[in-house]
Amino acid sequence: MAKKTFQGRALLPGELKGKALVSRQAFNTTGSYLENMFAGVTDKAICTDADNKDLYKKDLTNCILCTTQTIGSTMGGAAFMGVTEMGVGPKALLFSSHIDSVSAAGVYMEDIWKGKRIITIDLLGEDFLETVNTGDPISIRKDGTVEVG
Numbered sequence: 083m084a085k086k087t088f089q090g091r092a093l094l095p096g097e098l099k100g101k102a103l104v105s106r107q108a109f110n111t112t113g114s115y116l117e118n119m120f121a122g123v124t125d126k127a128i129c130t131d132a133d134n135k136d137l138y139k140k141d142l143t144n145c146i147l148c149t150t151q152t153i154g155s156t157m158g159g160a161a162f163m164g165v166t167e168m169g170v171g172p173k174a175l176l177f178s179s180h181i182d183s184v185s186a187a188g189v190y191m192e193d194i195w196k197g198k199r200i201i202t203i204d205l206l207g208e209d210f211l212e213t214v215n216t217g218d219p220i221s222i223r224k225d226g227t228v229e230v231g
Contacts, residue, residue: 148176149175159185176210213230
């Protein structure tokens with residue numbers, strides 16, 4: 083696979099290399115992390131959203147999550163804060179579309195209040211999600227550049 087570069091909006095910038103975990107449908111934060119937050123599961127973040135065919139039962143721990151956007155309840159931001167505090171949150175969130183305000187609030191609060199950054203880049207475009215696949219190498223730069231491949 084040839085490397086392909088995408089430019090997004092760096093909301094919480096950082097540099098990171100790793101493997102992509104891809105959901106081509108919107109990511110339900112509360113539904114995906116519910117058992118981790120309320121059942122005392124603290125060593126892994128296994129996706130509990132049975133409606134997400136791309137991620138259900140996959141380990142979300144320390145992932146570079148590539149998705150369209152987040153959906154869910156008003157608990158979405160708190161879900162990101164909770165799993166990050168537990169040490170099983172994502173390392174990065176890469177969105178083809180806009181981040182929603184609830185999730186944005188959660189990742190900003192975790193960064194400001196606790197000093198725990200989830201690198202967050204949105205507006206990468208639909209071509210980003212058409213290109214990236216789970217397991218692909220990802221390289222993230224501080225200016226919001228994401229390289230796949």
